[in-house]
Amino acid sequence: MSAIVAMFDPTPHDLSLDVVGSFRDIARDAWNACARPAVTAGAAAAGSVPADDELFPAYEQTADNPFVSHEFLSALEQSGSAVAGTGWAGLHLIAKDGGGTIVGAVPAYLKGHSRGEYVFDQGWADAYAAAGGRYYPKLQVAVPFTPCTGPRLLVRPGHDAPAVRRLLAAGLAELAQQTGASSVHVTFPTGREWTELGTEGWLTRTDRQFQWLNRGYGTFDAFLDDLAARKRKAIRRERREALAAGIEIHRLTGPDLTEAVWDAFFACYIDTGSRKWGRPYLTRDFFSLVSERMADKIVLAMARRAGRWIAGALNFVGSDTLYGRHWGATEHHPFLHFELCYYQALDAAIERGLDRVEAGAQGEHKLARGYLPVPTYSAHLILDPGLRRGVANYLARERAYVAEMGRDLLASAPFRKGQPEDGDL
Template sequence: MASSEITLEAVPSIGEVSPEDWDTCANPGSACNGSGKGTSSRLVGNSTVLLRPVYNPFVSHAFLSAAENSGSATARTGWGPRHLIAKLDSRVAGVVPCYLKSHSQGEYVFDRGWADAYARAGGRYYPKLQVSVPFTPATGPRLLIRDGVDRERVASALASGLIALCGASKASSVHVTFAREAEWELLAEHGFLQRTDQQFHWHNEGFATFDDFLATLNSRHRKSIKRERRDALAAGITIHWLTGSDITEEAWDAFFDFYMETGSRKWGRPYLTREFFSLIGETMSNDVLLVMARRNHRWIAGAINFIGSDTLFGRNWGAIEHHQFLHFEVCYYQAIDFAIKHGLKHVEAGAQGEHKIARGYLPRTTHSAHFIADPGLRRAIDDYLKRERAYVAEAGRELTELGPFRKDAEEAP
């Protein structure tokens, strides 16, 4: 019996795909209510109960629609939605979060050098297609496929569809960033170039307490972390975890002030609008952890995290008062504390930052795949990426050796 034909289309808004269809592909096997909002792992008594086998909050319909509906990821901001949809027997079988980009901002996999070189050679690099979660350097699935179909066949159709969409959109290239390694390998089979980079992640080795984690560190780093945690709160600062219904609009107002103050200094123009935070508060508050710092009865700093089934993803941080080590406490140590208490296996603390190594976050390779339409530009980038991959691998080995963990010869505390 002949296989049914897979049909492909690109839609200009995630609103054209129902939350149920999207989330069945994005997080197959996950519990999901009628609004499209999933339920994640939660602490029940002293035990963590996983209500879904695998869940990535960033590819959910709720997160991506909040980015669009808030005006954060739209054609006006240079993120024109071109989501690729694969249908099998008129049923959605796979989806890809994809955007037609007029710039290279908010991606965290940097290709501005490629764009400049192509422009100098007389080429036009923009528009390009970007397969990613806007403003979010977190590894996750990019070719999203529902259970119960031939996954390899649908994935291949989606990969070929991205190349066809590149031509139809008159784009120079397709960039699939922060993909899982298996997708990276599949895309390479379809002519995508392979790129690697690194982030710094923390891994839970079955710790029962933060002190259990500290016991795995060498003496110097153990003492340093204890001192940093103590000094961070020395000015009478208290730390609060807000999630679910605890996150009020007043808390969002405070956090947005932090985000704008710090983001404006670092990037000039922060990407996310105030409405974005209200929307995720309405649709996925159980997947959000706000770590907030309070002093003299007012919020002074905070970090937003998103909760997956086994990973806490650290995202944005900001402050309106500046206290030594408070950034490390709110962003890194509190994230570790939360992960331990909730039985999460990993903390991903965002892009860059070798200073994270001293705080127990070790290098992990990230993967992106790039289809370049122009043969000349493709050859030049391919040669560059071969050298870059070798450099990233060697740097990862060297940085891991610099990690703060005890060697076998060092006695436990």
């Protein structure tokens, strides 16, 4: 696609914007230079939001978020998982300086549906259609099928990051106009990006996920010691019963991730995904490609019984976070899901000295297992004024509900009285 004709002036630092449809046409190192910035202080510390705003998380961004890397995103594309044929047509926004160096980037997709996003707007689409509008196509800024917080408006270090992000946001608005999209949706951005987009007039949305926060635990037992006695005993019982049928657990990474292992995991993923959703999103080729490109950032917890792999949980590793992503099983055993997806993730995070575990979307059952409610964000630019007013009114009510829900959930945390303190979130 030709360069965007920007509707704003002046352009900071003489930057230009282009749209690229495929990661094949974006140099890996140039993309990753924007996708993996150094850790910076959170926006609350910088004073851009009130320090006592309970919706603002205590972290902004990891220095190495695996999902916005060129390796991960290109594997989604090359494997046929996130392509135009599955409803994810790449329209990635690139900012370049006068010398042609990429200084900003956005993973963006033109979509004709709302599947695989985990921030639900189907009700908006239905209401707009009932009023005679056309909601699709829409422009989606996201990592496909990945409800994990991370940067979305990527900036190469050494540049004026807020100015480049403003340019990218304005470019998204212009791109929506050029493509006939009804709206732009930035899902699971960092708190700083969410705040800045809200300042630029985007509608802001909140939700909650359950994440485990490492309070300096040296062992899993040290974590258990922080829990109320009843919860501690329940977890120990679950871990025993998960292995009662002679099941062995193996955590695999790096060269352990053979094609035979991926065949076994994919069989588990397809079996469980087909029963839950009807059609799993990821192809078999995706797992081979992502393993080839970033095996050292993968922790695959696999269960074996009678010499055969029967279940598995896939995790990715960032610089301070372990991200739980996909799970599947070909045999059902009590508590095996909890063991693989939650307790093995905690074990791996403690072993690696990581600060947190993000265990994916939904699931209030995670609370009893030490995962606490943490805010997540999205920002929405809706072009039709009538639809925008209706969505804005809805979001104001929803944000109040989400905040109240978060406080109620936190009050039910399984930790001993006085732990953890609210300030830890």
